[in-house]
Amino acid sequence: MRAPDAGDGAGGVALRPPRHQADPRAVAWWTAQALILAVPVAGAAVAAYWLFTGHPVWLGVLVAGFAVCCLALALAGPRASYRVERWEVTDDAVYTRKGWLTHTWRVAPMSRIQTVDTARGPVQRLFGLADVTVTTASAAGPITIEGLDHELAAELAARLTAITQATPGDAT
Template structure:
């Protein structure tokens, strides 16, 4: 009996859009602005325990700096994607990293999503739904034109695949 042929896994080749870190930073800033606003209201209503106000403000600044300044850049360095004639590959995460590989023969639907911030930054996300219990494969923060091209190409590849993967 011969051993199965092993294929070396390489990192997906393509990065998210260069505008992705800015979009992720703005997305992260929104809840921190709400928290800072709540702290200002708390300070205006109750001037007691100023040390507690200072501690809360310090934690807010620290959390905001990490969430807005560090995490988006880190995510950008990690996030990768690639589509080949055989599979869709993604690597995502920043603290916990996940690698997903979905064979083209298992692709069921291909969707694009553009939220308000995505549209503001000219970005889009592609979701590839497969016959997998692990869920869909998401390619995030692509330039809108690239996302449309990827979705069209994936649809063409999946439609021309004669292999029944489900």
């Protein structure tokens, strides 16, 4: 299968499965992020049940089920993401695939890349990880490769910058 002609004169970019996964430490980072959200939400539901109701059993079961689902999703979601998310950079394009139920493929030809950014949030720094974001002229928005080793992310950003500068085209 081939992507529609990207206007780079090469007749399009081949759409194929990207080869690389996020760093394995990304699972722990994604889990920490999910727990930072899920624990307070589940805790608030339990606290509201105890403080603002007459403790009906049916509502207690519902709140407990909600709390268990929050925590289960926080623990299982990152592992599922790790299994399906892929990325790759070639001399021609940046490829990504994301999504659990619906796989979203993104391909950015080098001639379309406008900026390359790296980002490291506070929790990412604890895990030694970083993200690389590739911005193009596409209305679909930037492509982000998440959960890379911070040194690999810096090398990847430098490589993308070098390839992009050497690629003919106006990045629009």
